[in-house]
Amino acid sequence: MNDNCPRCPRENVAPITELRDGTQVSHLYRCAGCGHVWSTNRDLGAYGEAA
Template identity: 50%
Template structure:
């Protein structure tokens, strides 16, 4: 799963690290354009069985 940098709006930034459990997907990102780092936490149920 990719994300958009909240600082410079660069799209399709891939996660540097990802952790999955039965309920959530947690991803850590660092933008290659501006260096901004952020973390997301997404509910697996929102992405269907393939997530």
């Protein structure tokens, strides 16, 4: 699941790593534009991907 950089206008940033745990997924991102690093944690059920 790609994300938009929260610091600059770059869109569609691909995660550099992913961890799935039950119904949760965590992604780590690094923006190629500005170098900002951030993470997300999402409930897969909200995206129709629950295991």
